[in-house]
Amino acid sequence: MVKRIQIPGSERSALPKAKKTGPAMLDHEITVTVYLRRSSGNEDLTEMMKNMAERPFSQQYLSRSEFEQKYGLEDESVKRVEEFAREYNLKVKETNTASGTIMLCGTVENFNKAFNVELSEYEHPDFKYRGRTGPIEVPEGLSDIVLAVLGLDNRPQTRPHFRVLSESRTGNFARSQASRSSYTPVQIAELYNFPQNVDCSGQCIGIIELGGGYTDNDLQQYFSNLGMPMPEVTAVSVNGGKNAPEGNPNGADGEVMLDIEVAAAVAPGAKIAVYFAPNTDAGFLNAITTAIHDKKNNPSVISISWGSAEANWTSQAIQAMNQAFHDAAALGVTICSAAGDNGSSDGVNDGSVHVDFPASSPYVLACGGTKLQGSGQTISSEVVWNEQNNGATGGGVSTVFSLPDYQTNAGVPALAGNGGNKGRGVPDIAGNADPVTGYEVLVDGQSFVIGGTSAVAPLWAGLVAIFNQQLGRPVGFLNPALYQIGQKGGSFRDITSGNNDTSGSGSYTSGPGWDACTGWGSPNGVNLLQALQAMQPAEV
Structure with missing residues (x-):
């Protein structure tokens, strides 16, 4: 036997x-x-990750072919x-x-x-x-x-992290400045001082989707309204998943269109590769590994707006996906992931606090949410996104991953309600996510205002594409560099007002420096690019 x-x-x-x-x-x-x-090869990769954490950009990233040859x-x-x-x-x-x-x-x-x-x-x-x-x-x-x-078990593994403003808006996006409570992605980029007039045609942004779809007609109309050319969008089928619009803006279509429209609008010219897979643990893993190792589309940054509390995963699935993100770091592929829309509980009604995975992976750039108000290049107010029952940014301390080296001096707190545990802190950074001050998008032929940390992941993915284009090389595993930059100040808008408690289960409060609601805060794109340029070695 x-x-x-x-x-x-x-x-x-x-x-x-x-x-x-x-x-x-x-x-x-x-x-x-x-x-x-x-x-074989794990020791080499571990040493490479250690060097990256200590000295960002000191290592030459591997090409996809080199990685397969050495570590396949x-x-x-x-x-x-x-x-x-x-x-x-x-x-x-x-x-x-x-x-x-x-x-x-x-x-x-x-x-x-x-x-x-x-x-x-x-x-x-x-x-x-x-x-x-x-x-x-x-x-x-x-x-x-x-x-x-x-894949033996095919239960829905994750949910999309977006929120549609309850009062849908229809018609033209152009409204008077006085009445505006929402923004196009281009206006958000302007408020966050993204580098302007950058042609990102040398970049590809990968987007993971576990349902829904897009139509060319919607994309043509949306980008025409913005006065921009329609981006080149490619649908990639994984495990039988496909671009399949459902005709329901409140469903997965809303997620798909939000991701594409935000990423492509803030990184003009970038190609978009959308990886469609079933919403299962196997589908999610295969979508991610397909995108990471895609030699045809070659995405340099991947946006993920789907996730679930760590408690909802098997540890074998978390371990497998975390290894895939580790591989992405070695390849110089940045992973941006939404931190969740249900505050410190992350939607788990057990009286405890939770963080979202895959945002909690130490190899992922975890994206939290704010409520942003401003006009032109002037931000008048920005606080932690927390509309109570209508959503709040995810954030907190992982119970799966230990504190990574790059967070040693960030002041990550102990797990709320559990004095001693100091794990990986979430999120790393933030951006506008409140649907009350949300993003104007077009879904299934209708105009909507949508928020959620789902919008922050493609926003940062677009910013990373700009960085990659301007630097002439991928920034890749960005977290260690961002924590060094964050401690010096000047590249982030520090969010110091608000908390992410939605259930009374405990919460985290924003404050000066890094916090478990908005990380280092929202970006000052130009300043952040300059800080990254200053860290680049003369030759790598």
């Missing part, structure tokens, strides 16, 4: 309010992603998984040696046997899903290389 080993952190429980309705159909074909541990899966590891698949009548659908993933397809019955699980159907008040409880097991011969098995 083959000895089996549990994959650490693979345990699942049924969702609250979900009822098991019966076993999954045994002959139903499904696809599952196996994420493998790198058998070894043939022996792939062979072992292929033999395992054959033994259980599974087929290898796709192998991505650069990302370390192998996709297997087969029947529910064969996957039940292969991983010693019992897949069942569950009914939740809002959806149905195929799920499992307990851990996943693999034969002992694979336990040293299999890091995660994702």
Whole structure:
């Protein structure tokens, strides 16, 4: 009898309010992603990350081809998984040696046997899903290389972090200055002093989407209204996901259009690659690894506006995705991720505080939210975004990731309500997110004002694209540099008023310097670019 080993952190429980309705159909074909541990090279990459943290921009980033050659899966590891698949009548659908993933397809019955699980159907008040409880097991011969098995359970893993202003606005975006309470992305960029007249045609911004879609007609009309040429937008299908507008602006379409319109408007000329995948842990991972290792579109920065509280993930999924973000850092790809829209609880109603993942990854630029008021280049007021039941910026302290070196001197507090724990602090930076002072966008033929930290991730992604264009090289793993710059002052607008408590479960309050509501604050784009230029070595 083959000895089996549990994959650490693979345990699942049924969702609250979900009822098991019966076993999954045994002959139903499904696809599952196996994420493998790198058998060599981790020490080199760890040393590279350490050098980056201590001396930003001291390391030459790897090209995608160099990374695959040096750190891609070894043939022996792939062979072992292929033999395992054959033994259980599974087929290898796709192998991505650069990302370390192998996709297997087969029947529910064969996957039940292969991983010693019992897949069942569950009914939740809002959806149905195929799920499992307990851990996943693999034969002992694979336990040293299999890091995660994702996709057996296909519950919705994340939610988009955007909020539509309750009173929709229709018609032309041009309104009198006196009545304006919302802004085009171009006006937001002006308020934040983004470098102007930069042609970003040498850059590609990747955007991760787990539902919804866009139409060329909407994009043409939107950018025509802004007086800008329509950007080049490419849809990339991952795991069967596709550009599929639902016709519901309050649904995923609102997220997709917000992301594209904000990123492309603030980084004129940048190409946009949108990676569509199913909203599952496997779909999310594969969308991210596809974007990171995409040799065709070559995104230098990736915007993620989807996420969920750390408590809602399996640790195997977090570990796999964090490894992917670690790889992105080595490649010089910046990851911008929304910090969440439900304040310090992050939408978990357990009386405790939580932070959102993937924003909590130490290799991700976590984007918090403010309420911004101003005109032209003059900001009259900016405070922490907190409209109570109508949303508030995520932020706090991770219970998964320890305090990264670059945050050592930032003054990250202990976890609220739990004196001693000092983990990774979230967010790193911020930007306008309150829908009351939100972004004017066009979705499904209608004009809306939308906010949420979902808007901040593409806003910063656009700013990073400008940096990359102006510097002539990717800024890549930006966090260590930003923390050094933040401590010197002058490159951020420090947000010192407000908190992110929405539930009475505890909260974090803004104050001078870094805080767990808005990080270092909102950007002064020109000053930040100058600070980055000053840090660049003469030759790298």
